[in-house]
Amino acid sequence: MTPSAPTYLPGTPGGQPMTPGNVGLDVMSPTTGGGQEGGLISDIVVTLRRPGEDPQIAVIRDVLSDGTCKVLLGLSGDDGEVVTAAASEIDIIPPKKSDKIKIINGEQRGGTGKLIGIDGADGIVKMDETLDIKILDMSNLAKLAS
Numbered sequence: 001m002t003p004s005a006p007t008y009l010p011g012t013p014g015g016q017p018m019t020p021g022n023v024g025l026d027v028m029s030p031t032t033g034g035g036q037e038g039g040l041i042s043d044i045v046v047t048l049r050r051p052g053e054d055p056q057i058a059v060i061r062d063v064l065s066d067g068t069c070k071v072l073l074g075l076s077g078d079d080g081e082v083v084t085a086a087a088s089e090i091d092i093i094p095p096k097k098s099d100k101i102k103i104i105n106g107e108q109r110g111g112t113g114k115l116i117g118i119d120g121a122d123g124i125v126k127m128d129e130t131l132d133i134k135i136l137d138m139s140n141l142a143k144l145a146s
Contacts (some may be wrong), residue, residue: 041103
């Protein structure tokens with residue numbers, strides 16, 4: 001017996017591609033535009049770049065409702081000068097291995113831990129609260145001020 005082509009091939013049910021809707025996307029995901037833009041959050045180390053001034057290391061103390069931030073210049077504790085800066089003047093400093101980190105985007109935003117390794121674009125983090133090991137995108141991590 002010689003195989004022949006089937007005489008009936010069922011199409012996609014209903015004739016339309018079956019793509020699920022917004023399944024699995026977190027509302028705070030950058031993909032959906034939720035959450036705080038740019039990942040600015042208190043207690044992270046940043047570089048402050050103001051026109052006409054040299055870049056300075058600073059720590060975000062507070063993020064205001066208008067998108068500006070109160071930043072502490074330097075890393076000298078609470079005795080430094082506090083200034084208000086626009087989000088466009090602030091660059092988040094990425095953490096290095098062994099740094100304390102703060103999660104700045106995603107469902108775990110605000111969580112802290114220690115960066116125990118880096119694998120390409122992923123950071124391996126030991127979370128402070130649960131001691132769980134998490135693999136997180138490095139773009140969602142910032143160096144935590146000590």
